Amino acid sequence: MPAEPAKLARNSLVVGLATVLSRLLGFARDMLIARMLGAGPVADAFLVAFRLPNLMRRVLGEGGLNAPFVPVYLDLRTEAGVEAARHFAGQAFAWLALALSVVTALGLLLAPWLVLAIAGGFHDAPATLAMATSYTRIALPFLAFTTLASLLAAVLNSEGRFLVAALAPSLLNLVLIAALVVALVTGMPSQQGAALIAAAVSLGGALHLLMVAIALWRGKTGLARPRLQWSPGMTRLVKLGGPALLAASTSQLVLLVATQIASAQPGAVSWLYYADRVFQLPLGFVAVAMGVVLLPAIAAQESHGDAAGRRQTIDRALLLGLALAVPAATALAWLADPIISVLFERGRFTEIDRIRTADAMRAFAFGLPFAVIAKVFAQVYFARQTPHLPLYAGLAALIVAILAGRSGTMAMPATNAAAAASLAFVTQAGVLGGFLLRDRLWRPQRRMLRPMLAIMAANLVMLAGIEAVMPRLLSSLSIDAALSRRIAALTLLCGVGCVLYALAGRLLGAFRLRELGRFGKTS
Structure with a gap:
């Protein structure tokens, strides 16, 4: 049955406001990072090390695990009952924990190559590479903690419980702010302070997992016992999981490509990072809310064969998302200098850092509405359990980002990288829209x-x-x-x-x- 407009707006508002809280805490965190590290080699090293955990946090927070998990969970609950769905969740948790243990161990071993995959320019800066490798190893356990937390959050979202799952990621920023305050108050050297922050990243991930687990345990569904058992549901999850997770992570992979482009110039990784942080505030409020709330709504409509309801939901989501994204993009472009100056220009963050960061933010602003459109369109295919089409759109976006980054002027690599990311978002939205029109799943209406x-x-x-x-x-x-x-x-x-x-x-x-x-x- 179709989702009511008020319910869609209310749930989107809940998730959006919780995401904004996390982003605002992130601003406070980044203001402290800019004050302590500025935009030099130590900052570049830490921010590259932080890029991988932050990428996974954003991918998972934007519904990366929701995409494969929620449709399978809801189908099992409808066809076999609540208990069968609970057992499936326990199986998924156990197998994911085992896989993450292996991946984390490999990540610790291959940390230097992970750093170079994100910032190839560090190959010619061995001191920066060594620092980034050390910080990466300290922060890497965060990936396992936050991924398991996101799986449990997907269970909460499937049951229509959005608040705790949306609030839990804020714990990371609270822990990081506490660590930064300690480092600044004690006058800790920048390299030692960066190591402390990296350790706080892993601690924040553990607290995230604990908070979501407690919320699920105290709810009606309960916390299923982890079991290393295989089932048809797990087979479906694995078949959907790879393509869905890759497709859902496209926007963050585009930002990884942008980081690779920016790493050609000292300081540019930091400029791009700070610009991206501001860009992520409206993107988080709109796109994350749209992704997390839309998927269960459209999945329920698909299970009931409600094609008209699906089209209505897409229309509402597009209009609601663009009503927020368009003015946000305009404000980011027109107010880039004062925003960056007020947020970051102090301590080791200088005037030239402000100018370069503001230029990158203007380039990001252009892509904001298209990132929202792509997020809305992708949920249709995730709900229909056909993630290969969003994956194709994501691959097209990545190719455009790479080509645009290579062909642009490298005199301002941070701005060039941000512009390449915006063009990638345009491409992703256009390809997904074309798929929807081709498959007759949605079409723009005159009344819009x-x-x-x-x-x-x-x-x-x-x-x-x-x-x-x-x-x-x-x-x-x-x-x-x-x-x-x-x-x-x-x-x-x-x-x-x-x-x-x-x-x-x-x-x-x-x-x-x-x-x-x-x-x-x-x-």
């Missing part, structure tokens, strides 16, 4: 045109307001102003934009959920 035009018009109103207010706040945004004054000025500037966009969007009809609920009924 009015709210889309309203979104664009409200965005222009917001931009005009920002341009009008900006000159009056320049002195308050200056690096010479007190930090509290700069934060207040940036908050005011963003607040004016949000209020103007919300008012204009409401008046023009961009945010009427009742109207969204009617899309697809006349198709």
Whole structure:
């Protein structure tokens, strides 16, 4: 049966706000990292070591395990009952834990090659490579902890329990902030401080697993006993798992390609990282929420053969996602300099670091709406248990990112890498949209045109307001102003934009959920 518009919006809001909390804590963390490490060799080494755990956290947090697990779990619960689904979850946990033990051991052994796979430019910087290898080995256990936590979170999501699963990743940032505060207060040297933060990464992963396990244990479904048994459900999970996980991780693999491009210049990895952190705030709020909430909704519709409900859900998700992504992308592009300056420009993070990071963020902003569209479209094929099509779209995106990165000017590798990532998101959205049209699973409807035009018009109103207010706040945004004054000025500037966009969007009809609920009924 079709998901109600209000329920879709409410669940998306829950996941989105929890994700924003994690991202805001991530900003606090990154402000402290920038203060302690700046954008030099130690920062490059740590951030490359952190890239792999962070990649897996994002892939899994954005529904990487949801994609293969949720449809199989829901089918078993419908066909064989709750107890059969519980046993399947226990089997999946046991086999995944065994596989992760092997992978972690191999990762510890092959850490130097992992670093070079992410940042090949470190081959000519042996000291940076050695530091990155050490930090990678310290942080690597995080991968096992967070992957197991994500499997348990997928069980919670299957049961419609989104809050704890969405909040749990924030523990990592809380632990990292505590470690950074200790390092700064004690005046710890940067290399030693980076090692402490890497250890905090693994600790944060363990706490993430513990929190989700407790939530599942205390719920109605309960925590299934892990069993190394094989079943038809496990066969289906394995067949779906590889392609689905690769397809769901495409956006993060694109960022790995971007990191590889940026590693050609000292400091560029750090510029790209800080720009990506800001970019991930709206992407996390919109795309993660869309991915986590949409998959169970569409999977349920597929199991009931509700094609009309699926089309309605896609329409609602697209309009809701773009209503948030379009103004966010505009704000990231127009306010790149003050945002980066207020967040990071202090300590070892210099003016040139701010300029290069802001340039990269503008390049990222262009791809934000397309990343959201791709996330929405991919859920249809994950729900239908045909992940090979999102995988093809992801591979096309990766090829575009590689080609764009190689053909661009290397004078500004961080900006070039971010632009390559944006082009990859455009490609992914376009290919997935083409598949949906070909398979007649969805098509844009004429009645979507009015709210889309309203979104664009409200965005222009917001931009005009920002341009009008900006000159009056320049002195308050200056690096010479007190930090509290700069934060207040940036908050005011963003607040004016949000209020103007919300008012204009409401008046023009961009945010009427009742109207969204009617899309697809006349198709």
